[in-house]
Amino acid sequence: MSNDLLTIIDQDGKTQKGKDPGLPKDELQRLYRLMVATRLLDERGLAMQRQGRIGFYLQSTGQEASHLGAAYALADRDWLFPAYRQPGILLLRDISIDKIVSEWLGNSGDTSKGRQMPVHYSFREANFVSISSPIGTQLTHAAGAGMAARIRGDDTVFMTFCGDGGTSSNDFHTGLNFAGVTKAPVVFVCENNGWAISVPQCKQTASESMAIKAQAYGMPGVRVDGNDILAVYRVCKEAVDRARRGDGPTLVETVTYRMASHSSSDDAARYRDATEYEAWKKKDPIARFQLYLKQRKLWDETFEAEVVETAKAKLAEGVKLAEARANLGPESLFDDVFMNLTPQLKAQRQELAELMSKGGVGADVGHFPL
Amino acid sequence: MSNDLLTIIDQDGKTQKGKDPGLPKDELQRLYRLMVATRLLDERGLAMQRQGRIGFYLQSTGQEASHLGAAYALADRDWLFPAYRQPGILLLRDISIDKIVSEWLGNSGDTSKGRQMPVHYSFREANFVSISSPIGTQLTHAAGAGMAARIRGDDTVFMTFCGDGGTSSNDFHTGLNFAGVTKAPVVFVCENNGWAISVPQCKQTASESMAIKAQAYGMPGVRVDGNDILAVYRVCKEAVDRARRGDGPTLVETVTYRMASHSSSDDAARYRDATEYEAWKKKDPIARFQLYLKQRKLWDETFEAEVVETAKAKLAEGVKLAEARANLGPESLFDDVFMNLTPQLKAQRQELAELMSKGGVGADVGHFPL
Amino acid sequence: MTATETKTGTSKAGTKVMTLLEAITDALRHEMKQDDRVLVFGEDVGKKGGVFGATLGLQDEFGEQRCFDSPLSECGIIGTGIGMALYGMRPVAEIQFLDFIYPAFDQIVSEAAKMRYRSGGEYTCPMVIRSPYGGGIRGGHYHSQSSEAYFCHTPGLKVVIPSTPADAKGLLIASIRDEDPVMFLEPKALYRHAKGEVPLGEHVVPLGKARIARDGTDVTILCYGAMVPVCLAAAETAAQAGRSIEVIDLRTLVPLDEATVLESVKKTGRCVIVYEAPKTCGYGAELSAIVGERCIEYLEGPIVRVAGFDTPFPYTLEHLYMPDQKRVLAGIEKTFVW
Amino acid sequence: MTATETKTGTSKAGTKVMTLLEAITDALRHEMKQDDRVLVFGEDVGKKGGVFGATLGLQDEFGEQRCFDSPLSECGIIGTGIGMALYGMRPVAEIQFLDFIYPAFDQIVSEAAKMRYRSGGEYTCPMVIRSPYGGGIRGGHYHSQSSEAYFCHTPGLKVVIPSTPADAKGLLIASIRDEDPVMFLEPKALYRHAKGEVPLGEHVVPLGKARIARDGTDVTILCYGAMVPVCLAAAETAAQAGRSIEVIDLRTLVPLDEATVLESVKKTGRCVIVYEAPKTCGYGAELSAIVGERCIEYLEGPIVRVAGFDTPFPYTLEHLYMPDQKRVLAGIEKTFVW
């Protein structure tokens, strides 16, 4: 049933009989490390924004289980068409802090050459497709890539993410419909964190759940506790296997909560009740998983200290590397519009170069969003 | 259940106990007249296109019950946001044949001043909103009008139509979602005639039915035999009442069949199996309703002859009136871009007038679609 | 503030210094008060008051029926707005950033713009689509674009871009009262930076009238929105070098006040056109074409366009992408060289 | 057919007389044969072969995997096409009429056009979007529009419009092999009316090179697509009156072959620009701007634009809306009057 909610780890850290996916111990610990590192990365991002070292940041605090559990179900060769709130996947796929922070800075170490605001990553080396701001578009790309893989006979699986707000987009409808008709090997993960900036779920849709929307596209829809990494993993693993078998797409709704404000430009206190936050704080996905590990004797204070220390050291080192990187030169402004520069672009590049050679060029630019 | 199919009149013209909506006898006969007149109108339209008297036509043969039964459930003050395959509604709302045919001709009697291809009607006098070609857009307009009526406190109901192909449009998703969230008083009628030009339903969506898509928007979805006018009426009447009560929108799927080619430009034989057509021919909505009326002693050969004769006479007279109307003058080209002509448009009108005064202006234009 | 502004419109209640953003809120409040058909809606416009704060306080003042949040769908914001307009309301829809308007492009171009024409005038679509546009806030690729040319090329749409607080109020009020769909594009770079006296109460600046933001005799600069202060600053600098520059703030791109434009260029004999959108096929191309076609015999130097480059909008190199004083000054000089 | 055409590209297998439509099918078949990454899809392109027949027979020949019908969603056609391109295929998407492309506008403008730039070149989008555009078939309001300017104003898109069968084939093949997204707009009025020799087999016409469709010395006409034969006919008529008209078929709007355009106008000193889209902010505005800005000292008469009017596309008055020979001739005469 699309409206039921699967939970595996209960409030005491115990799992329901027969539901634990049975991951190896070191993998469980690895997942924990990733969750902690993701949160620390996020805190650093916000801090750097507040310090004026980067122009914008957007946190995923509270949603670590939701996106890490999902992406962990993939094989390395599988592709990701992410939204903007899944930074843990970068760590899962071994992208260095240096590269991540370089993206925030938009410097010469940024794979996307400073063309986008912070957190709009592109990492081809990790099959992590360039993130765009317009909500939802990636859902249809994932369907198309899935169609292509089927035509080619590849067994690649494609996972794509959107938020609760994203379910209202044209591309939610389109991406799921095309994937449904063509049985494309896609896992659509809707991270339902209750809010689209200041708009609550009840103003987003009247449907009983996000998962039930799958029925409109003839695919299974599953609703899972998004703060329970084992539950998310289990559901997504089934969906990934199903897709790989050729049985088509799945819509997974992870029920979670956006613990932070929407972004560094937002102040959730203006529109959101503190009691809601407090209730969700008790369901923190990291604390929950920690309890589980503790139950299983895979966690203690020493381990915790080592996990945090390692993550912090990596962070510090990565930030340092990134901040030492050079800025991008002005000529890079004209690259990558097309594979080759057109005569017009060459002329414009030349024009700017001449102007700059006389000095003093450069408009005043303010802050985001103002 | 969104996938069940409600039928009232069986193959022998009998109704299932307790399901007959109990319309007065003269109203039943009126509905029959409308169905016959609609089909004759349609035949005339195609004939005129074949004779080169109009440039394009699009038939609704086989779908008379589906759209007439639906619109009959409305009050006169209710609004229609139609697609292009519901001509019977014009007759139901007392639009003269003269005006209809003038629209085909795009002459001075055309309410839309020859701006659109045939069958893209606009009749404000009948709360029948201007039809556009882009598929699905009207669904969102209906939602918006419904939202406005609620804000105003009016009890107007809005009915809007689309095809099975239309369910794939951005606006299907958007219109239903907005109506669901705002409980707008809208009845969405999806006339599922199995085909979107040459694309069959199975390539349009993998969902089990069109009605089930309602679940994605938190509204009831009902599936009804679209060739059974009483069943369509009954389902739509409930939906209209529900909307008027303030209980929100409904999605109605009328299961029917496009008996003709898509339009005068299309040849369905190129992509459609004749056996499918033969099977549906046996379910002709007019024959079905005739049988019912006969059962109830409301139909005999004399009645039939009178119905056909009256309709034909009206048709002949209307076509004659319309064909006698003058063409539109060239100056009308510039009206209605805005309420008032801009200086630019005045200059362009002047330019054309000057050129025409020297004679010989006018490009060669071919035929649709070539 | 120039004298021209305070002269337009009528005001019985004095003036107040406002930012451009405050002037917009003031216009919305004024219209919501005097016409209960006016509805304000869009993403986050309710409790949050919009991401820039343009609708702050309106939901509290007028209730959830008059100022409400929509689902995350521009297609729906515009599409339902059209439905509301058809039913007799005066919808004022907010699109959070102009970069996000494209999911609604079909509704704007195929429906709102064509409704009156295609129905022979039976149905109309008096609605305002408000949206912040342009660069200057480090918004990168998707929070900075200037796509006014798309709308100017679409018959049936009016396109309005204010550059001062007083105009923002007066033009927005005129747009809301207009019987046709109006794209009301707000230069977000000026939201808080442009400050000036705004007439309190009733204040209407008619659509279709340009504003001479600075008188001059040597060169005409045609500009609008956030480029106006940049051009005024360049004109000031040029004045120190002895060049007398006339700066025309177009205010309304469609319909264009051609008379004011042509008169000025005929007077000065030189023309620089400044816009931040990509150069090719931008609105400035139309301006250049009009000037070239209609004033050629008056021109004493080449027409010069200073515009955004033909690249997508960058992030870290934004300061080089956006036309600045220096580029405008270089443009002015080019009009003196054949 | 002019000599210029048969000279471009290479062909080892002779030529055949084809309509423009047949030449397009031939190009698609040729590319599908030689590169199995090429996929053709859209509404009704399968069994029906498209509403105009451009894809007729391709499903039979290459199977349902290579040529398939999509659901009724332009957003999906383009959006999944982008996904296919990202994954390494060469999608060739058909949009049934250009008027119906707007539901996909976000995918085109925000995604396809910007993919390479925003990802720093990591991800690219080599895809072709084919669509019939323009008037001339009594298609009215929604089956006749020419909205090429929207795409030309969008950095990251190439825009190609053929006017002869040989070019249609050669340019389409070049577009499919291009590493960037190409809007390939087909003048539907010429689908069956333009006939000419087309090289069999391999035939590539490079993007970015205009074609001098007729040599002349007095006036340059810049045009493309369905306006080319109209302009050639006008040139012929003008020749009888002693005017020597050069007609340039642009072929590629982005990137524009500026060199050929400027050279011709500098030679003739006069320029008429003909396009069927609404005049304001159409592609012709950019052409006029370029000519005005770059050739002013060579001009012996005003630049003249002959274009569609600034109204939505009409139905019964289409013959008056579309630029015809007469209007082009009047335009030519205007270049002789200051």
Ligand SMILES: Cc1ncc(C[n+]2csc(CCOP(=O)(O)OP(=O)(O)O)c2C)c(N)n1
């Ligand atoms: C098409 C579009 N419209 C508006 C925006 C502005 N915007 C950015 S994020 C956001 C809310 C998204 O909510 P949701 O999908 O629930 O994701 P979440 O932020 O909660 O992860 C909005 C409205 C956008 N990026 N794209």
Ligand SMILES: Cc1ncc(C[n+]2csc(CCOP(=O)(O)OP(=O)(O)O)c2C)c(N)n1
């Ligand atoms: C946005 C858009 N895309 C394509 C078309 C071309 N077209 C016209 S009708 C049609 C099929 C519609 O099928 P359906 O919605 O099932 O309605 P039916 O014709 O069966 O009544 C198509 C593809 C269009 N009018 N609008």
Ligand SMILES: [Mg+2]
């Ligand atoms: Mg959310």
Ligand SMILES: [Mg+2]
């Ligand atoms: Mg259908």
